[in-house]
Amino acid sequence: MDKLIITAAMVGAEVTREAQPNLPITPDEIAQAARECREAGASICHLHVRNDDGTPTQSRDRFQETIARIREATDIIIQVSTGGAVGMTPEERLQPVSLRPEMATLTCGTVNFGEDVFWNGPRELKAFAKALKVHGVRPEFEIFDAGMIANALQLADMELVEPPFHFDFVLGVPGGLPATPKNVLYLTELLPPGATWSVAGVGRHQLPMAALAVTLGGHVRVGFEDNIFYRKGELAVSNAQLVERVVRIARELDRPIATPDEARRMLGIPR
Amino acid sequence: MDKLIITAAMVGAEVTREAQPNLPITPDEIAQAARECREAGASICHLHVRNDDGTPTQSRDRFQETIARIREATDIIIQVSTGGAVGMTPEERLQPVSLRPEMATLTCGTVNFGEDVFWNGPRELKAFAKALKVHGVRPEFEIFDAGMIANALQLADMELVEPPFHFDFVLGVPGGLPATPKNVLYLTELLPPGATWSVAGVGRHQLPMAALAVTLGGHVRVGFEDNIFYRKGELAVSNAQLVERVVRIARELDRPIATPDEARRMLGIPR
Amino acid sequence: MDKLIITAAMVGAEVTREAQPNLPITPDEIAQAARECREAGASICHLHVRNDDGTPTQSRDRFQETIARIREATDIIIQVSTGGAVGMTPEERLQPVSLRPEMATLTCGTVNFGEDVFWNGPRELKAFAKALKVHGVRPEFEIFDAGMIANALQLADMELVEPPFHFDFVLGVPGGLPATPKNVLYLTELLPPGATWSVAGVGRHQLPMAALAVTLGGHVRVGFEDNIFYRKGELAVSNAQLVERVVRIARELDRPIATPDEARRMLGIPR
Amino acid sequence: MDKLIITAAMVGAEVTREAQPNLPITPDEIAQAARECREAGASICHLHVRNDDGTPTQSRDRFQETIARIREATDIIIQVSTGGAVGMTPEERLQPVSLRPEMATLTCGTVNFGEDVFWNGPRELKAFAKALKVHGVRPEFEIFDAGMIANALQLADMELVEPPFHFDFVLGVPGGLPATPKNVLYLTELLPPGATWSVAGVGRHQLPMAALAVTLGGHVRVGFEDNIFYRKGELAVSNAQLVERVVRIARELDRPIATPDEARRMLGIPR
Numbered sequence A, B, C, D: 001m002d003k004l005i006i007t008a009a010m011v012g013a014e015v016t017r018e019a020q021p022n023l024p025i026t027p028d029e030i031a032q033a034a035r036e037c038r039e040a041g042a043s044i045c046h047l048h049v050r051n052d053d054g055t056p057t058q059s060r061d062r063f064q065e066t067i068a069r070i071r072e073a074t075d076i077i078i079q080v081s082t083g084g085a086v087g088m089t090p091e092e093r094l095q096p097v098s099l100r101p102e103m104a105t106l107t108c109g110t111v112n113f114g115e116d117v118f119w120n121g122p123r124e125l126k127a128f129a130k131a132l133k134v135h136g137v138r139p140e141f142e143i144f145d146a147g148m149i150a151n152a153l154q155l156a157d158m159e160l161v162e163p164p165f166h167f168d169f170v171l172g173v174p175g176g177l178p179a180t181p182k183n184v185l186y187l188t189e190l191l192p193p194g195a196t197w198s199v200a201g202v203g204r205h206q207l208p209m210a211a212l213a214v215t216l217g218g219h220v221r222v223g224f225e226d227n228i229f230y231r232k233g234e235l236a237v238s239n240a241q242l243v244e245r246v247v248r249i250a251r252e253l254d255r256p257i258a259t260p261d262e263a264r265r266m267l268g269i270p271r
């Protein structure tokens, strides 16, 4: 079984400091959280940035500054979000890609998302894939529903993306596919040979989905973007606390944890 | 195994007479096609209407006239589309519902659809379900991807829809879930107890998906909306021709065909 | 999709002429039935033989005579049973293999079988595989339960059998795996790449399992060994009648029927 | 999710002290191991007994003495094996049932088992079920292959067993179903509503199967009968050590551990 890649989704676009007082917001806070997560065992940080007032932004400058701080703090792989916040324009969402981060997410379609709709229409999907290719950024395919895997494979057919392919199943969003073990197993069976996958369970599903992925040979995403609680009724004290638990589970199962450089090799990221 | 309900999707919004010379367009043509399909074994006609020039419309008047003609011609169940054509507004698409047809489709979410996006956001989804309820119209849940089943069940939790529930899996649309036997079986396993389901395979998938549904105890949708060929390279001569083949397959398998009244009882449509 | 291989299991070890008056028993009757099945579309006959009084036997002489008659009558592939009748010794069951027929069955384990136990223990399994190999006979792996596929693959690991591998799922025997679509799909997903498979549904499951296999790209076994009825309450008039129905279903689905020589190529049988 | 029932299979019939120096053999040793496992979190001990020389026996006296010692030591549920060792007669294997233990295993069929065959033919299966019923012993259905679930359900149809039903999937025995997540999920989907299940992975599969069961809401069997190692190359120091690890995993996942009395309620064992 491959070494375990843990992605820390520390910020997101929707969580507020009112809901989770330990949410990192400024570049310094985010860089420190990234370092803590790396020390705990994460090899990727999935990155959103915020304005000083906590509102979400896809500002190139803000990403640039935050990435610089993270780079000073730790060797973790930086994966920028191109999802941004619901309602942003495609152009807005694509801004951080020109900074040539090592990875970026590529959500493989359009789907109801809570009370909104997350939009990556066929045109945007191709345009985003091309932008990543032009800037040498490795994609992580974000999969909110089963059909999105076929969309990703279509990009591969068009040679807009290149193997090895890495998928992230984001499960439990109202409007998308629910976070059940059956769904996870099913999705893995739709993947092409050689693909790697992780799962991000939303809310109370984060922990069971993470444990399932550790057991099945998949990878794991945890962090405040998807879940702010350590357990029912108990807020997490930090993103790193959520990473630490996954690491303890992996150790009980004798599954080693990938360092950032080991993850780079697995994901085809040149260093 | 239940008697087989065959739905004839005779018109759609996208097929042209250039592509399929036998496409029914006028109210009279559609009514005649409905009668032929009924005689061949269909118990539901899934109804779109067209302007005289062949362009798609959701005009209440045009639906009213077409429904009147069908009613004169045959006792088939009339199921109006609320999907309309991609790009239409929700209000436009909802127009035929106030005519109180026996059934209407309710597409359970938003999804990439060829080069476009089919939109039923969370708000529209609830609004459409309410409109159907207000007018006493039975919904058929249109499922383009696996997560849409959860959306339908959420409407049930909100008591915006009432059992028995009937689902139609539309498989093979680029952007949605591919038309594979594995996907069909998987979708059926996500349904609540007592639900019925049919499958509409797009293009060359229409026939194998239909045969699979006959075998599994599901129901079948065929017609020009989803597929214009009888076999590779050979255009179908009529919608009824596609229905007839499904009937022959069902007969070989000793599965009886439901009449419209039998289908009404199975689907909870009062008569 | 591959051309359809239909296997006629015309005789079996348990059916009596009291139960099915059209059961072929003598070498001549069996040869005539084989010719009829071949003309109807079968490319393999799965062969058991009987004594003149109708009791089952694995007698080498009786097999030799019967095979000679079949060879005079038709070019169908002859697949001898090594299962024989429940209660026979392994040595008894193996007798026809030394006649070097083109194929023989190899049941991949031990399983409850009605009120008896069908026995191919680990030792017998290896011995049978070796005997087939020594005599140049191509195996068909008979699978009564899911774990038997792993047993077959273990024979492959030991190089006692050689690809291409062909499996036959015998479903619906009390004691073995039930004949459900879910089970068929599941079994196919356990097969190695490049393997072919057929399904033999027992009793009333013969027809739906056959239709499912036609649809899924598998192959089909029908005949009196597994089922004596044409439909509920109506005895079949001949084995060929059961083959003919499968052929009609395949034709409706535009799936061509394999000739014996085409089947030989697909199954790796030298000619 | 139900509280977690951990079964300690401490002895088995095949493990030797040469292979695992900490194997409990005498009644006192077994009772002490049961107490340690109970303290670690096990609520059931799956019981085999041995002669003083370590050879397996189903002797009623030896069971009686061992059960008495366990009863003095702890309140753990005692589940006697009726599988015994391969090669024992059915009568031999059934002996401990007349001691009226709270539970006994009931292997639901016949299957290749390593280089041997484990035999519970249709007759034995019914006879064993009746014996358990007569003595008021709750069965645990031992499932080595998928078809065995259907056999268990047939016993239920004959009213030889009564709900609630508890299944144990023993996976990874050569000859039976391999220990894969897909197989576990599949087996759970064949169970009747209300059934509970545990999984016993053999050898190196014990740990991943246990973690999977904890995650899926199933229950867990660990112990020297199925696996003697703590991790690759490192023998376990005690059965309790294997239980402790499962408990730690469950705690990380916030899944509470069932006490013996809680397990009795879940399994329908009167106290």
Ligand SMILES: [Mg+2]
Residues within 6 Å of the ligand: A109, A110, A111, A112, A145, A147, B109, B110, B111, B112, B145, B147
């Ligand atoms: Mg979708």
Ligand SMILES: [Mg+2]
Residues within 6 Å of the ligand: C109, C110, C111, C112, C145, C147, D109, D110, D111, D112, D145, D147
């Ligand atoms: Mg078996």
Ligand SMILES: [Zn+2]
Residues within 6 Å of the ligand: A009, A012, A013, A046, A048, A081, A083, A225
């Ligand atoms: Zn994000």
Ligand SMILES: [Zn+2]
Residues within 6 Å of the ligand: B009, B012, B013, B046, B048, B081, B083, B225
């Ligand atoms: Zn439509």
Ligand SMILES: [Zn+2]
Residues within 6 Å of the ligand: C009, C012, C013, C046, C048, C081, C083, C225
């Ligand atoms: Zn046979």
Ligand SMILES: [Zn+2]
Residues within 6 Å of the ligand: D009, D012, D013, D046, D048, D081, D083, D225
């Ligand atoms: Zn045991």
